[in-house]
Amino acid sequence: MRMEHHEEPSGKRITVEIASIDLNFQAFELDTGTPTGGKIAKVAGFKADQHPCVMQWRDDGDLEELRAQEEADLRNGKKFIVAESDGTNRITIEGEARDWPADEISGAVIRKLGRIAAERSIYLERAGEPDRLVEDGDIIKIKKDGVEQFRSSKPDFWELNVQGKKIVSVTPVISVVDALTRAGFDPNAWIIILKVQGQPKRQLAVGDDIDLSAPGIEKIRLTPTDVSNGEARPAPSRDFALLEIDESYLDGLGLRWETRTSDGHRWLIINDYPLPAGYTATSTTLALMIPPTYPQSEIDMFYAYPTVQRVTGGAIPATEAVQSIGGLPFQRWSRHRGSVGPWNPQRDNVATHLALVESALAKEVGE
Missing domain, CATH: 3.10.110 (Ubiquitin Conjugating Enzyme)
Structure with a gap:
């Protein structure tokens, strides 16, 4: 229960951040330091008949629902999630219970809400089912009965896609020679390209190592070296990346x-x-x-x-x-x-x- 009323001085504008359930926050200006849930929803572009659910994402990580006439205490945080919803679903992330205003949630949002480091894997735990690995791009439909539980752990193995074949490594660093050999390819017969999400493609040499714990690693793509008169052409130079x-x-x-x-x-x-x-x-x-x-x-x-x-x-x-x-x-x-x-x-x-x-x-x- 909020016991005190802290109104900002007249004329002073307050900036808050508002997002939908994708957690892509945008800045909005308010003319009050004690906005109600209804005020937050209106600023975000919702009408009252849409019955928006407004949640304050507190600095301590908790999600707290705000009723239409209830005032937010901005000392606890200036981030809000607003979504059209007829109710909330109970989930836990790392053992911390939260109410979520949608019937589904993405792995990326779970990672943001739980402040889970990129190198840790996220798993959905359900009774009677094996734990499910949740990738950032996965969308989980939340069950209505019970509480969905998400936990993270440091992976004890790493996967790498080599030209469509997945290999598993028990160490985060693997050599190019080991990766290609285990996938059934001759390391000396291919041009070896590493794809990392959000980065230019990079050509690897046979003597290189790959750090599988680095975020965004997608796959190794192989291109056969051209052969003429029994001699392999040298791999093309890639001194810099193009678009x-x-x-x-x-x-x-x-x-x-x-x-x-x-x-x-x-x-x-x-x-x-x-x-x-x-x-x-x-x-x-x-x-x-x-x-x-x-x-x-x-x-x-x-x-x-x-x-x-x-x-x-x-x-x-x-x-x-x-x-x-x-x-x-x-x-x-x-x-x-x-x-x-x-x-x-x-x-x-x-x-x-x-x-x-x-x-x-x-x-x-x-x-």
């Missing part, structure tokens, strides 16, 4: 590409880039200079090795300059975007710049 959309586009075209840092610049190198009919060669090695602040900064011009020449002869305008990349003389094609369609970092990327490259190459042979 996910760039890598997916290049891979989808089947182009053999790499990223290199050379001669003071960052380069995307595309091998065997096809040329339209009308040139003395059918393909070239294409290079794009990728600025350090890409995609905020634009990709400009493109470079070819060896020099691209028309079958009909004659100099191609604005291609006289030479740029050294990795010791090779690349022909610079000085082609730029016009003022009508300037670079837009929200829309443009490697794919859209390659459209400019294709158009420029075609124009010079009358296509």
Whole structure:
């Protein structure tokens, strides 16, 4: 029971945070330091006939329901959860009971509510059933009878997806050689790519280790190394990461590409880039200079090795300059975007710049 009334001085605005059951909080300003549950719901955009459930998420971790006319004591916390609900469900997280204003709850929300560290696993405990591992993306439908119980523990094993095959490790660190061998792959016959949620893909070497306790590790993807005349091609360089959309586009075209840092610049190198009919060669090695602040900064011009020449002869305008990349003389094609369609970092990327490259190459042979 709240025994005291603490009104803020007149005119002073108070900021609170309000979220739905996804716990994605947003800041709202109030004109009172003692808002009622009804006031919180109204600020969050709910109408009275929606019968919103308002809960204060206290600083000590408890969830406390606020009735429409009941005042919140902001000294206990300024976070609120508001949801359209006809009642609450009882759950416990790490033994602490909470009322939850929905019939389902995600693993990510359980982790937030319980303040459970990322390296700990969450389990749903139900009588007569084996404990269920709850991933952050899982949605648990809460049973109406009884109390759903969630607990966390430090995992005593770690899983890794290697090209669709799951292996289990009893230690958090596993070598690339061990991971691939146990999954049935020859470690020396593949290009090895590690995918981590929210991070660029990273190429691994055979001698590397993988820390499975690091959050977000998804899988290892394998790409066969090309073989010619009995000799394996060297794995493509990945000196820096491109955008996910760039890598997916290049891979989808089947182009053999790499990223290199050379001669003071960052380069995307595309091998065997096809040329339209009308040139003395059918393909070239294409290079794009990728600025350090890409995609905020634009990709400009493109470079070819060896020099691209028309079958009909004659100099191609604005291609006289030479740029050294990795010791090779690349022909610079000085082609730029016009003022009508300037670079837009929200829309443009490697794919859209390659459209400019294709158009420029075609124009010079009358296509």
